[in-house]
Amino acid sequence: MILGITGGVGAGKSSVLAILEKEYNAKLILADEVGRELMQPGEANYVNIVNAFGKEILNEDQTIDTKKLAATAFSNPLETLRLNAITHPNVRVRIEWMIKEIRDKEPDALIVIEAALLSEGHLIPLCDDVWYIYTDEQTRIKRIMESRGYSEERCRQTIARQKSDAQFRAESRVVIDNSHSIEETKAQIERQMKKYR
Ligand SMILES: CC(C)(COP(=O)(O)OP(=O)(O)OC[C@H]1O[C@@H](n2cnc3c(N)ncnc32)[C@H](O)[C@@H]1O)[C@@H](O)C(=O)NCCC(=O)NCCS
Numbered sequence: 648m649i650l651g652i653t654g655g656v657g658a659g660k661s662s663v664l665a666i667l668e669k670e671y672n673a674k675l676i677l678a679d680e681v682g683r684e685l686m687q688p689g690e691a692n693y694v695n696i697v698n699a700f701g702k703e704i705l706n707e708d709q710t711i712d713t714k715k716l717a718a719t720a721f722s723n724p725l726e727t728l729r730l731n732a733i734t735h736p737n738v739r740v741r742i743e744w745m746i747k748e749i750r751d752k753e754p755d756a757l758i759v760i761e762a763a764l765l766s767e768g769h770l771i772p773l774c775d776d777v778w779y780i781y782t783d784e785q786t787r788i789k790r791i792m793e794s795r796g797y798s799e800e801r802c803r804q805t806i807a808r809q810k811s812d813a814q815f816r817a818e819s820r821v822v823i824d825n826s827h828s829i830e831e832t833k834a835q836i837e838r839q840m841k842k843y844r
């Protein structure tokens with residue numbers, strides 16, 4: 648079965664993934680990691696990104712400077728759409744390949760795809776179920792400030808740029824509330840996993 652995991656920055660997606668891997672032997676696919684891999688020179692998205700955003704985004708060694716790309720691509724919504732239109736189709740194709748590879752070795756594997764942009768990347772149709780990892784905003788901000796040293800202002804800005812709580816809920820079937828202890832989150836995961844047995 649394929650499970651999609653989505654949610655905003657610092658909501659606890661990675662923490663839930665770690666539990667699924669350790670306790671349920673899940674095979675993990677991280678969409679952002681796939682996206683970054685496909686931006687490397689010689690990979691499927693490299694040339695199109697450089698053509699769209701210019702040689703100014705390159706490092707001296709010709710790799711893409713992700714900070715420069717982010718500054719241009721996230722400067723306005725149209726540029727973001729442009730980047731997503733270039734990257735998402737190949738990300739999806741690569742993820743479909745990864746699923747096939749996992750299933751060739753282990754037909755009954757639990758496969759988990761993690762993406763904040765699960766719906767934008769057209770990854771929801773690949774999933775048998777979708778979980779939204781929810782943490783109340785105040786707790787998220789506190790955790791991100793502590794773990795990543797971001798200012799409160801930067802946390803709020805990032806959250807504001809992402810989809811709203813209502814949007815995430817609308818595209819998911821299950822809500823995991825990670826606002827409390829990790830043990831409480833584990834118990835919710837266990838309840839869900841029991842339903843699939
Ligand atoms: C463009 C990339 C390389 C920039 O990486 P970098 O580590 O420098 O920055 P990071 O991701 O932390 O983002 C930098 C800043 O941009 C903002 N930002 C990130 N993503 C988005 C977005 N989609 N829309 C608006 N702002 C965004 C962040 O809030 C942050 O403040 C990176 O965001 C990336 O790889 N994006 C594509 C990922 C992808 O294809 N995922 C697959 C989804 S299906």
Ligand SMILES: Nc1ncnc2c1ncn2[C@@H]1O[C@H](COP(=O)(O)OP(=O)(O)OP(=O)(O)O)[C@@H](O)[C@H]1O
Pocket residue numbers: 654655656657658659660661662663763790791794825826827828829830832
């Ligand atoms: N239930 C919890 N109790 C306390 N701390 C938690 C809990 N869940 C997650 N955290 C901590 O909060 C921070 C953010 O969690 P995590 O990295 O899992 O979020 P994320 O959704 O993967 O974020 P991003 O999308 O930015 O990668 C981490 O430092 C993590 O250890």
